[in-house]
Amino acid sequence: MRNFASFVVFAAVLSAQQAPPSKPGKVEGVVLNSVTNDPVKKATVTLQAQGQPTNHSATTDATGHFHFDSVEPGKYMAIANRDGFIPAQESLRNPWAKPITVAEEQEVKDVSVKLIPLAVVSGHVFDEDGDPVVRASVQALRYVRGRARQLNPSGYATTNDLGEYQLLDLEPGRYYFLAAVQPRLARLPPHTKSATPEQAYPDTFYPSALQAEQATASQVAAGAQLNGIDFRVHKAPAFHIRGKAVNGRTGEPLRNAQILIQTRGSVFFGNVRPQQDGTFDARGVVSGSYTLICQTEDLYSRQVIDVGDHDVDDVQLMVSPPFEISGTVRLEGDPPPSEHRGQMRVNLVEMMGGGAAAVVNADGTFSLKVTHGLYDIYASCDAGAYVKSIRFGDQDVTSGKIDLTQQSSGALNIVCGTDVGQIQGSVQNENGEPAAQAMISVVPEGEHQGRQDLFFQLMSGENGKFEYRDLAPGDYKVFAWESMDQEMMRSAEFQKAFESRGAAVSISPGGNASVQVKMIPAVDIEAEKNKLP
Amino acid sequence: MxxxxxxxxxxxxxxxxxxxxxxxxxxxxxxxxxxxxxxxxxxxxxxxxxxxxxxxxxxxxxxxxxxxxxxxxxxxxxxxxxxxxxxxxxxxxxxxxxxxxxxxxxxxxxxxxxxxxLGVITGRVLDDDGDPVRGARVEAMAYTYQGGKKELRSVAQASANDKGEFRLFGLDPGTFYLRASGHNRSRGIPMLGSFAPTYFPSTTDAAHAAPIDVSSGAQLRGFDMRLRREPHYSVRGKLPEAGHEGAERMLQIVPRGGLEGHFPSSMRQDDETFEFMDLLPGSYVVIGTVSEDGKTSVVRQPVEVVNADVEGVTLNFLPAIEVTGSVRVEGTPHHPLDNLRVFLRGDVPMMMGQSSAEVKPDGSFVIPDVVPDVYEITVGPTQGAYMKSIRFGDAEVQEGRIDLTQGSGAVTVLLGTDVGELEGSVKKSNGDPAVRVRITLIAYGAHLGRGDLSRSGFTDEQGKFHLRNVAPGEYKLFAWEDVPIDAPQDPEFRKPFEKQFVAVKMEPNGHQTAVELTVISVKASQRPAQ
Known part of the structure; x- marks a missing residue:
């Protein structure tokens, strides 16, 4: 079967190559496990030709070897892939691929492509008596450093009838493990009294903490096999969230709907259906913070409920239709309508992932259909411009946050500034030599602090120099990193640790600034990464 | 509290x-x-x-x-x-x-x-060299009945671990078929082929799958399955001429049989062309929508992937249809008829095969953006009422189906409220009352094939039953001791039992009592072939 697959691919390649008469070369090599250096069999290796749609693909044999016997001369990227592995970062510029150049009739040999083995974590979920908990969900969580530091799930499993789970294919990193046991009470009729004290299992971090702050994080190395990550969950008093869902358009009780209940970490908890009179009764809720989401075809509501040590009654869920927010995007000083060139979009993104997107019309107008909630605004201007101000009604929302929990109308006006400046710089390593391929991050400071849309990253050239145009006027701090990942670059607390190592720069309207930055060595970055929880 | x-x-x-x-x-x-x-x-x-x-x-x-x-x-x-x-x-x-x-x-x-x-099935998923397929998706499939149609459905799922071992648990006693497929973990990086969904012991054809009987509490071990890597193909084609920038375009490909199970695919799209990649051989449908200046065009085009890339697919977008109409109620309903909705159900079992709209207080409804096709039209929930007649344009609709391929027309649904009641008792062949057995009322005569008029219930501890909301008309009444849920709605399933019914004629607002019949034991009769 593998031969057949290769045949199909090569047949396509050969027929495509009949036009240019250049003589093909060959490529061969091996795929290795980055931890053990053992060959990896059955890996897919793809040669991606730059600027060409056709790729060459092959599978490694039992000794991890692959070969391409007819490769058109040119520049390629070699990428390996296999279940249970991720490609190793070969260089900063090409994080996943290895660059290969094939000349006419050249035999490129001994190409080694590395794969990082993924980790496996397994264990049990037991209750207070040591009985297995069936269908508990277990998550591996990692801190993600976006706009706010947040624990995000990056692996998920459920326990079987023996209470066993296995989290497969975790990337190396520091993880928290969380077990959630959903109460099996959804099928209880309304008006049900419990003869035994109402109890439920709170979400439990490994080994038995109720808060992430008290939990033990585990360092999971590449290819690690962590067994025996066993949870003991203990019952806690459970309460009710009761209330009424109301159709915000008609004022009538909302019947044919489902109310989704999520715990704070946006983990699914359960759902409840309102009765004929719109009332609902969600039981089995332990103390903590919950988000109630009710969505029908055209109505939506979202409400956060804090549960302490007693039932929460009389929650009013006003489930409302979406409303329209209209707005304009215009160039500063330009009287509307101003033609814009590219395809501009305005997005409103809600915390729970909901939101609305609009394409800006040629005359600079747009409209968005949204529901009540707290939104992040994502807007960008055409090349050569930046978002100078965003106003919602008479409110300045340039910070990128808009509160639509109360308002249901208003105009969103975006002004794009054209008085952009530029920055030139050079990066040196510890020895004062030009540092090529350093990651540069340009972080807005002062009045623009926290503006993610004004945050830029780029890479220094071979001579250690870099240049960026279309910068909004204002203060910035420029950092150069020897190695970096996307999450860390945007992390405020991470940047804070290196605050003194950034170069401050001020861009005046239409101005030009230059800056010299010392590259932060990879060892320092790694040391700081390990300090973070 | x-x-x-x-x-x-x-x-x-x-x-x-x-x-x-x-x-x-x-x-x-x-x-x-x-x-x-x-x-x-x-x-x-x-x-x-x-x-x-x-x-x-x-x-x-x-x-x-x-x-x-x-x-x-x-x-x-x-x-x-x-x-x-x-x-x-x-x-x-x-x-x-x-x-x-x-x-x-x-x-x-x-x-x-x-x-x-409940029962447990364990085993391993291996590739053709005997190496474990880590993370393979394994499903216990069973024949179930949905709306009178027999379907092989996934009733329990498990993921194989890093050694390829799986454990399916919580299985009701019954007959199962195992299906395994690879898990797509390619993370956007090209893969050379993937594992085709395979039934135990080693067939990709569900009809040749080996049945596994699970009794209560059974722990069945050693169900090892071999998966074969199949090459991937692409489907490429041209998009219709792009309109201006404001046009919203959506394009996707789905397996014809529905979205259940393993389905790795990615796509590339620019202004003029599209490509769906990483497709295993099979039958697919390309679904697309273009919205522009308030007008919507839709496409639903079948594509067969056999053993090569499919090139030059031209998508024939058609203007979407708006279906308008009204729901009228004849007489006084026994229950308030609110939250009524009109549903259009197409033959394509996928998320886009169904459209619906609410019925406004004045009885009118508008279903926008409907793909031109043949649909079954239903109104619900109609407790205490039934669809007495449906008119599409000037014609009475047969078997509840409307054909939108030749354009739209006004739909008028008349709900009747002159429903009746049916009471009676069921006995076993030895004369004892048949307790907690299923009662099924199937429409016949003029209403033959009207699944929405079918009524179902159970006998109580004394073998008595009481069916309400029965539309006037002719019916066959069956009682079943051991029948899969919804199976009696399937004419194929009923065939061997076609003589074991009691004929019932319901008059408008009728109330029949003392209907007596004998329970059918499916197991005791010959079991219908799978």
Whole structure:
């Protein structure tokens, strides 16, 4: 079967190559496990030709070897892939691929492509008596450093009838493990009294903490096999969230709907259906913070409920239709309508992932259909411009946050500034030599602090120099990193640790600034990464 | 909770002063397995038959015992729920739990709730070299009936671990077929082929899958499966000429058989061309929508992927159709007919195969953006009413289907409210009452094929039944001892039993009583071929 697959691919390649008469070369090599250096069999290796749609693909044999016997001369990227592995970062510029150049009739040999083995974590979920908990969900969580530091799930499993789970294919990193046991009470009729004290299992971090702050994080190395990550969950008093869902358009009780209940970490908890009179009764809720989401075809509501040590009654869920927010995007000083060139979009993104997107019309107008909630605004201007101000009604929302929990109308006006400046710089390593391929991050400071849309990253050239145009006027701090990942670059607390190592720069309207930055060595970055929880 | 406590503490002294406290009525008993062992940590539910009544719940203790105090006199059904077990009572599948009557002044302390352990199937998923397929998706499939159609559906799922081992659990007794497929973990990096969904022991054709019989509590081991890597193909084609920038375009490809199971695919799209990649051989449908200047065009184009890339697919977008109409009610409904919706169900089993719209208070409805196709039209929920007639344009609609391929037209649905009731009793062949068996009423004569007029119910502890909301017309009435849920709606399933019915003719607003019939035992008869 593998031969057949290769045949199909090569047949396509050969027929495509009949036009240019250049003589093909060959490529061969091996795929290795980055931890053990053992060959990896059955890996897919793809040669991606730059600027060409056709790729060459092959599978490694039992000794991890692959070969391409007819490769058109040119520049390629070699990428390996296999279940249970991720490609190793070969260089900063090409994080996943290895660059290969094939000349006419050249035999490129001994190409080694590395794969990082993924980790496996397994264990049990037991209750207070040591009985297995069936269908508990277990998550591996990692801190993600976006706009706010947040624990995000990056692996998920459920326990079987023996209470066993296995989290497969975790990337190396520091993880928290969380077990959630959903109460099996959804099928209880309304008006049900419990003869035994109402109890439920709170979400439990490994080994038995109720808060992430008290939990033990585990360092999971590449290819690690962590067994025996066993949870003991203990019952806690459970309460009710009761209330009424109301159709915000008609004022009538909302019947044919489902109310989704999520715990704070946006983990699914359960759902409840309102009765004929719109009332609902969600039981089995332990103390903590919950988000109630009710969505029908055209109505939506979202409400956060804090549960302490007693039932929460009389929650009013006003489930409302979406409303329209209209707005304009215009160039500063330009009287509307101003033609814009590219395809501009305005997005409103809600915390729970909901939101609305609009394409800006040629005359600079747009409209968005949204529901009540707290939104992040994502807007960008055409090349050569930046978002100078965003106003919602008479409110300045340039910070990128808009509160639509109360308002249901208003105009969103975006002004794009054209008085952009530029920055030139050079990066040196510890020895004062030009540092090529350093990651540069340009972080807005002062009045623009926290503006993610004004945050830029780029890479220094071979001579250690870099240049960026279309910068909004204002203060910035420029950092150069020897190695970096996307999450860390945007992390405020991470940047804070290196605050003194950034170069401050001020861009005046239409101005030009230059800056010299010392590259932060990879060892320092790694040391700081390990300090973070 | 606190408020209730407060009310009681005020009310109790008043009661004490005037009359002796009412005896504490209790319901107590034990939850046991089919083998007679006590089952702890089961959730016992005492459900009031009266919807407004109070229901009760309790957990069984370490000895399987439970007690519920202060139960209000009334009629209840009693059941217990525990992971890994199912209810073990006589009766047809889907029958409600047995009843329990609590009389004033009398406790019920000998309730015995039996639970049967569920089954487990374990095995390994290996590739053609015998290496484990880590993370493989394994499904227990079973034939079930949905709206009178027999379908092989995934009823339990498991993921293989890093050694390829899987454990499917919580299986009801019955016949299963195992299906395994690879898990797509390519993370956007090209893969050379993937594992085609395979049925146990080693076939990609569901018709050749080997049945596995699972009895209550069975632990079946060693069900190893071999998966073969199949090459991937692409589907490429041209998009219709792009409109201006404001056009919203959506394009996707889905397997014709629906979205169940493994489906790795990615796509590339620019202004003029599209490519769906990483497709295994099979039948697909390309679904697309273009919205521009308030107008929507749609496409639903079948594509067959055999053993090569499919090139030059041209998508023929058609203007979407708006279906308008009205729902009228004849007579006075027995129940309020609100939250009515109109549904259009196409033949394509996918998320885009169904459209619906609410019926406004004046009875009108508008279903926008419908793909031109043939649809079954239904109105619901219609408790106490039925679809008496459907007109599409000038013509009466046959079998509830409207053809939108030749354009749209006004749809008029007339709901009748002159429904009747049917009461009777069912006996076993030995003359004993047939308890908790399924009753099915199937429309015949002028209404042959109208699944929406079919009614279903169960006999009670005395073998009696009572079906309500029966539309006027001719029916065949069946009683089933052991029938899969929804199976009697399938004409194919009924075939071997076509003579074992009682003919019923329901008059408008009729009420028939004392209908008697004998229960059918499916197992005792020849089992219909799968």
């Amino acid at each position: 606190m408020r209730i406590a407060l009310v009681l503490s005020i009310a109790a002294p008043v009661l004490l002063a005037q009359e002796p406290p009412p005896p504490r009525l209790s319901v107590a008993g034990i939850v046991i397995s089919s083998a007679g062992d006590p089952i702890r940590k089961a959730t016992v539910i005492l459900r009031a038959k009266d919807e407004a009544g109070i229901s009760y719940t309790a957990d069984s203790d370490a000895n399987g015992r439970f007690v519920i105090y202060d139960v209000q006199p009334g009629a209840y059904v009693v059941s217990a729920d525990r992971q890994g077990f199912m209810s073990d009572v006589d009766g047809a599948p889907g029958a409600p739990p047995p009843g329990l009557k609590v009389e004033a002044g009398q406790s019920v302390t000998d309730v015995k709730i039996k639970l049967a352990p």
